[in-house]
Amino acid sequence: MNAIEIRNVSKRFKERDKHFHALRNVSLDIRKGEIFGLLGPNGAGKTTLINIMINLLEPDDGSVRIFGKPPQEVLESISIVAPNSRFHWALNVGDVFSVFSEIYNIRKEEARKRTESLARFFSLERLMKRKFSSLSTGESMRLSLAKALLNHPKVLLLDEPTLGLDPEIAIRVREEILRINRKYRTTILLTSHYMHEVEMLADRIAFIRKGEIVDTGTVEKVKLKHFSDYELIVKVRKLSAAAPLRKKGFRIRGNILTKNIRIGDDVSEIISFVKSRGMIVTDIESRKPSLEDYFVKIAGER
Ligand SMILES: Nc1ncnc2c1ncn2[C@@H]1O[C@H](COP(=O)(O)OP(=O)(O)O)[C@@H](O)[C@H]1O
Ligand SMILES: [Mg+2]
Known part of the structure; x- marks a missing residue:
């Protein structure tokens, strides 16, 4: 059984006589014992979802089950830490x-x-x-x-646990969150708009934007989802044969060669190509998109 099951939850608020969806058709499964990160820009609906999970708000539609029960029946096994606690x-x-x-x-x-x-x-x-x-x-x-x-x-809800903390304190709090999860096997739902925090802590994440879940899965899977390629950076001792390199798709800056490659491409074939043109490879680096790249891309899309 999942620790938390959120099914088709919608919530509307009224602002200056106009209704808008703070949450629209949100569905999520959070597994027992995992740290799940709910990531999204300010105003995306993260706190609203947490408030529904502790029965502080009622959804207009859909349901939340915590260990198979509605929140109001299991309040004693849920704890929350909110920024204003x-x-x-x-x-x-x-x-x-x-x-x-x-x-x-x-x-x-x-x-x-x-x-x-x-x-x-x-x-x-x-x-x-x-x-x-x-x-x-x-x-x-x-x-x-x-x-x-x-x-x-059994369930710990952490709403922006490091918001406004000094960096060294935020680091300590993140360590505590990991220790809690490891020691007590507590299921943790964490909201954050800090990508690196979620990347460091969460087993799986969901990205929420304007009340809607855009993507969900492991950090690795989600962040690569919207990127089909990444950069391979090859350093050579001395550049030669610039023309064939350019033809092969390399960008050249001094002795640094950069090429966009697709996930799953044969990297060794590319290195062999460089070597076959008589160059000595001194370093190889690949830059896969970070969760930050993902965030910027998704948050910016309409
Ligand atoms: N009680 C409320 N009445 C009207 N609007 C609200 C209320 N609570 C939140 N909102 C609005 O709903 C949206 C989602 O808010 P919130 O869930 O707090 O976002 P987040 O926690 O992701 O920053 C925001 O536009 C916010 O202004
Ligand atoms: Mg919030």
């Missing part, structure tokens, strides 16, 4: 754990064990007496993640 300023870190243990009806002894283990996991032990308002951005993000794991969720 904050706690009352006067609570200290230890209070956050105890308040939420109570909300989740976790028994005292069990709550103590979970708090201890999560505080260790997220290096929060020496901050237990610190007020929320005094935490740095990175510390408060780690607290949000720890709190989100307190109820041992």
